[in-house]
Amino acid sequence: MAKVAVVGGGFAGLVFARELASLGLTIELYEEHGRVGMPEHCTGIVSGRTVDIIGREARETILDSYNSLEIRFRGRTIALLDVGGVYRLDRVRLEDLLLESLRSLGGRVLLRTRVESVGSDGAVRTNGGEARYDAVILADGVHGSLHRRLGIGYMGSHHYGLNILVPGGGESAIMVDFRLEGGVAFSWEVPSSRGFSVAGAMGTLEGVKRYYESLGTRALKVYGGRIPAGPPAEMLWEGRVFVVGDAGGLVKPLSGGGLYPNAKAAKLAASFIRRGLDVVDALAGSLSIVSDELRAQYAVARLVYGTRVLESISRAIGDTPLRLKLDYDTHHQLLLSTLAQAGPLPSLKLIAAALKGGGVEAPLSLLKILYHSTVSTYRRLAAFTLSKV
Template structure:
């Protein structure tokens, strides 16, 4: 029987472990903590697509639902987005249920067992013993040393994400405010049950600390952690070892969310195994597909965080917020929709803002975004002179 080890019992490790076990493979999960789901660090907002991809465990852990997303730039509303329905999940319970599902499928969980080393030939050393596997899935997180020891996984920059539970109002709209100043990328306010809101911020460590100091008098719970800024690692495989989750930079670059890309990659790998691919081929192919998608989204993140695009959109909107539909899982479509909504001249100004404000990487990011847009939009932006901003 084909044997697979999964090192790390966070969401990425658990979803890959469950999906591998669902194909009939023998799966061993190693987790250094005595329980899964802790420490908390994620807001847990996902699309209906992601809920369906994860399955029963996600549906049974839905806490709240929302139908719109209000996008602001330094307090001014730029757009109100129809996102269909998105959900907030109980992340701790979600991971507990995924563990239960893994074990019901015949998987084994070794909780409280720290892995000391992993070999590219498939060896795993933990607790004074060594075992060999046909594939090892490393999900040791943003702070993990195991993937670094193998010269694998994410090596880029990090943001810090912070969630703060504060008194709030019950609403159905999530607020996201792009700050792009003083170490803050953006902040959010997610209303939830019991007149409580999850206020949060993503940015540098100093930036999120300043944000916390403002809300500290009202805070009654705080959690968070490091978030890869992206794009995904160039190298996610070495020998029989595959890196997933934060360890591989498999997060949405604009928001830092990791549930969608890892659920998609795990589900895809399982479907390929069921079609006859061996576990190594399936993992490599699924990770390649999802990484490519995340790289396209990273181009959008570079435009938003590294240029003057939002300032230009703000001027083009002129106090009349755009109303757009957004696929919550594909952020690059938001920029494309905005380009088409603000009109040809403003679109040219957006391009000029990107080129002027984003340094050497901005032109490449703009090309990548345009690659995903319509031919007419491409021709409009790529032709002729760009006016001043």
């Protein structure tokens, strides 16, 4: 049976460790801190599909649920999205439960154990010695030096995300406001039935600081950190070492969320192993599929953040917001979903607005969306076919 090391006890490392341990593989998790789940840095918003992928641990940590998402542009509502079931999870407890599951499945957990280096041959070195593995899953985070020394994983630019608990809650839509000014790409407000809301912003460090200061003394709690700006790294593995989580840029570029892509990649890897692939081929196949999907999402993010497309669309739709359905996990379908559901005349207006607002960048982004969606589909088929050989 394969022996796998997982370096890093954040969500990505834990969900891969749990999935592979459930297959009976020998799993050893290295975490340099004395516990998992800290420091907290994520709002914890996921779809029902992601809850199902993660499983029991996610279902037991649901704090609030939502059915609608209000999209604003500089304070003006441009779309009301039916997102089905979307949930806010207790991220700290989620990681604690994943750790408990890993242990119950026979996984070995080495807390307060710092990994000094990782070799592409599967060698993991700590101050206590060296061990060799059939595969190493490197989840050393956005600040991690281990993946950088190997020359793999995410090396690109970053956003900063800030979450702020403020008094006042209730049950209503999640609100996202694309500002694209003052160093803030977008802000959000997620109401809770527990007497507070989670407000936040993503952008430059100076921008999110100004956003925080604009709330005055209302903050009950503040947490956050750096988020990869995408797309995922081109090189996600070398030899027997695979990079996941923020360390690989495996986040949704439009929002910075990492729960869906990493849970999906872990589940895919486990399914490939069940079909007969070895752990190295299974990890490579799953990361290829998910990273292609994220690159399609990145094309949407570039279209939104790098152009004036939202301003043009805001003018094009007039005073009546679009009312659409959206799969919360697959942001790269947002534009295609908009065109499909808006009707022929509004669709033509939206296409014209996108081209006008985006300049030469918009057609390129649209082509990238279609290209990466197609490539991802073919890779899924190829991986499934390979698994049957």
